[in-house]
Amino acid sequence: MLLDVKNVKKVYKTRGTQTTALQQIDFGVNEGEFVAIMGESGSGKSTLLNIIATFDQPSQGTVHLNGTNTAKIKKNKIAQFRREQLGFVFQDFNVLDTFSNKDNILLPMVLSNADIKEMERRLQEIAPILGIQNLLEKYPYEISGGQRQRVAIARAIITNPPLLLADEPTGALDSKSSEQILGLFKELNRLNKTILMVTHSIQAASYASRVLFIKDGVVYHELYRGEESNQAFNERISQSLTMLADRGV
Numbered sequence: 297m298l299l300d301v302k303n304v305k306k307v308y309k310t311r312g313t314q315t316t317a318l319q320q321i322d323f324g325v326n327e328g329e330f331v332a333i334m335g336e337s338g339s340g341k342s343t344l345l346n347i348i349a350t351f352d353q354p355s356q357g358t359v360h361l362n363g364t365n366t367a368k369i370k371k372n373k374i375a376q377f378r379r380e381q382l383g384f385v386f387q388d389f390n391v392l393d394t395f396s397n398k399d400n401i402l403l404p405m406v407l408s409n410a411d412i413k414e415m416e417r418r419l420q421e422i423a424p425i426l427g428i429q430n431l432l433e434k435y436p437y438e439i440s441g442g443q444r445q446r447v448a449i450a451r452a453i454i455t456n457p458p459l460l461l462a463d464e465p466t467g468a469l470d471s472k473s474s475e476q477i478l479g480l481f482k483e484l485n486r487l488n489k490t491i492l493m494v495t496h497s498i499q500a501a502s503y504a505s506r507v508l509f510i511k512d513g514v515v516y517h518e519l520y521r522g523e524e525s526n527q528a529f530n531e532r533i534s535q536s537l538t539m540l541a542d543r544g545v
């Protein structure tokens with residue numbers, strides 16, 4: 297199993313009050329899966345993603361990524377671990393306007409002291425998949441939101457990390473650009489990239505091969521796509537949400 301989240305609990309303590317953001321989370325992600333975590337605002341999605349991304353620590357429980365207990369990584373090794381094991385795609389792209397798109401994409405490889413030839417080779421490999429060959433010399437402020445997100449995805453996968461994490465990756469995009477970005481995730485998954493995406497969008501979740509539903513800090517339901525089309529899976533996700541709401545879950 298690539299990612300193993302066991303018994304994870306997270307309590308925030310601020311100014312004398314306690315908030316239990318995650319009560320008890322247990323799930324795993326196998327290599328090659330595309331998993332979506334769905335939940336409403338405040339359900340604990342970002343908290344969970346931040347813990348998996350090693351930006352935060354659980355109050356209880358463990359996260360193993362590629363066999364490593366992330367709580368055991370030394371402080372001075374954590375940035376390297378993130379670069380090698382994880383790619384990040386955020387809602388608001390997080391690309392740097394002072395760098396060209398190409399330099400944005402190559403940044404993680406530069407930080408890893410990669411060979412220039414190897415960087416070019418990787419860039420030529422992934423640019424056509426993402427359809428960004430003509431955008432490389434431009435700057436992020438010269439391209440559209442959907443194109444910026446494609447640049448951000450290129451940056452996330454340039455080092456070929458085993459796990460791609462996405463936090464509401466279509467949250468800032470119109471529906472056409474959202475479909476393109478989700479289609480790209482699906483294509484990357486077909487090319488064997490493992491993806492974990494958190495979202496509140498049924499449309500986004502319907503591109504995944506498995507959907508976990510989170511509420512009040514627990515995973516309370518799970519759906520597998522099987523052989524279904526996006527549309528059929530979308531309908532099943534909607535039905536599940538209605539049924540669970542009717543039951544008061």
Ligand SMILES: Nc1ncnc2c1ncn2[C@@H]1O[C@H](COP(=O)(O)OP(=O)(O)OP(=O)(O)O)[C@@H](O)[C@H]1O
Pocket residue numbers: 308309310315316317335336337338339340341342343344496
């Ligand atoms: N740093 C923090 N300190 C205290 N409480 C926090 C902190 N971060 C989140 N919380 C609380 O933990 C709970 C879960 O929040 P979280 O941000 O994980 O939800 P979410 O599902 O990602 O929501 P959204 O979709 O709005 O981003 C909420 O009740 C939130 O108020």
